[in-house]
Amino acid sequence: MRLYLTALNPTDAVVEGLLPAASALGLSATVLTDRPAEWPADVPVAPCAVRDPAAVVAATAPTRPVALLSNSDHLQEATAIAARQLGLPGKDPDAARLCKDKAAARRAIAAAGLDLVRTVTIDPGAVPEVPAGMFPAVVKPRAGVASEDAYLVVDPAELVARVTEIRGRRPEVALIVEEYLAGELRTFETLGDGNALASLGGWRTGLGPPPTFTEESLSWSPPAERESTRLRACLDALGVGFGACHTEYVVSEGRVRLIEVNYRLIGDRMDLILAELFDVPLFEHVIRLHLGEPLSALDLPATVDRYAQVEYVCADRPGRLVTAPGRVEAVDGDVRLACHPLREVGRVADHTGTNRDYLAVLHAVGSDEGTVRQSLAAFRRDLQWTIVA
Known part of the structure; x- marks a missing residue:
């Protein structure tokens, strides 16, 4: 049984998440991409014009795939169209288009009487x-x-x-x-089977200084029930309800104000950290939904009795990264800590004010918020990055 993933450049979500999950489920997996030379040699890839649904159908149809999905913002609509043409479970192409087109999404939310921006x-x-x-x-x-x-x-x-x-x-x-929608930036993470929608909680996001909007930290902070209800209504208005979805919003003067909806898993390794926090095979769950399994078949905990804190180490100037700690894992009492590099030593890069400036992601998971924060602060103090202009 073969599963196909559409993708552009290599991402941790595919290489460390979805591909191992497919193997764990006993599936052969192939990445369809228009950038095959960029992928690691051990990843099974096939060249394909992945922004074209017809090309995706042509690449997959001869093998009668059991599932077709993508975790790329850019490819959700094309992949959804191809999955529908192949008779496979998938996202509504119109919903995928709405989420990608931010102006159209605003109109749909306003037409539903939920928010006017x-x-x-x-x-x-x-x-x-x-x-x-x-x-x-x-x-x-x-x-x-x-x-x-x-x-x-x-x-x-x-x-x-x-x-x-x-x-x-x-x-x-x-x-x-x-x-501009003032307020603390938050996220809402969901999984759906097209009929039911499960909340995976959410994060409180710390941003860098304006005028850019670089995410510098995330703290585990599931939305309140009234916020969750309003967010679900917004997703309904967009037709979102299948597979993974990552929603960003603020609460301003008691009102939920939607920032945007990304019809895929949360990115920048947060999906892998979310799986660790929940202690569930999150990527397997995503694939199982695309195999047609109902949400009720997935083992999703109603609540999480742990806390997580994530921090991104960001370049503050352009130049060459000359020293960095590499990948580090540690344990401090009941707190699990990790540092994962996001830029290789020796690379020269501009300073952009976006997540392209990330040098590494640090995270800590434990039972108590105070202990997690203290452990992560101590962990970070022992790590050094050096950029030379």
Whole structure:
């Protein structure tokens, strides 16, 4: 029985998560990618124009696959269309498109009467025309990912400057400008089988200084019941309900304000950390949903009696990384600690103000929040990174 995964560049979620999970379930797995040369030699890959549903169908149909899925933001719609054409369980292509198109997602949420966020779309080459009353605002790609090319702007002049800067790198990209939603950034993680939706809790996110939105830390903090109910309503309005989904939101003056919905697992190794926190085979669960198993068949705990803290080590300047601690694992009492490198020593990189600046991710999991925080702080003090311009 063969499972296919569509992907672009190699990610930990695929290499360390989904591929071992497929093997544990007794499945052969092949990664379809348009960048086969970038993947490790021991990963079974096949070249494919993965943004084209017809190409994905053509690559998979001869082997009669048992499942087809993706963990890439960019490939959810194409993969969902291909899965439907192959008669396999999968996400609703319209829902995948809505989640990727941030302007369309805003319209769907507003049409459902759940939230109205003032939003203006700027097509490639168009002059930004935004009402003065919308500032401060956020400008970002209409179909963007994470914090890449997302900036806080305080007035029309700053908006024009940021649009010009983004277009200098990506002239073809459509942008949106939306009102800035103040409040503490949080996440909501879910799994669904198309009929039922299970909450996996969520994280409280610490951001770096504006104007960028780099996530620097995450603390385990499941949403309150009223927040969860409102978030589920938002996901319903978008048609989200199958497989994994990662939702970002703030609570402002008691109201849930949606930031964006990423129709895949949480990224930057948080999915692997979530699996450790829950002590469940999370990636196997994702695959089993795509095999057509119901949510009720999965062993998901109702609550978690542990706490986790995650910190990203971020480059603060451009240059070459000359020293770094490498991969480290440790135990402090009942706290499990780990450091996982995200940039190899010797690599030269620009400073971007996004998750491309990450040098490493540190995390700690234990029974008590105070102990976890203290252990992680002590663990980090013993680790050093050096960048030379």
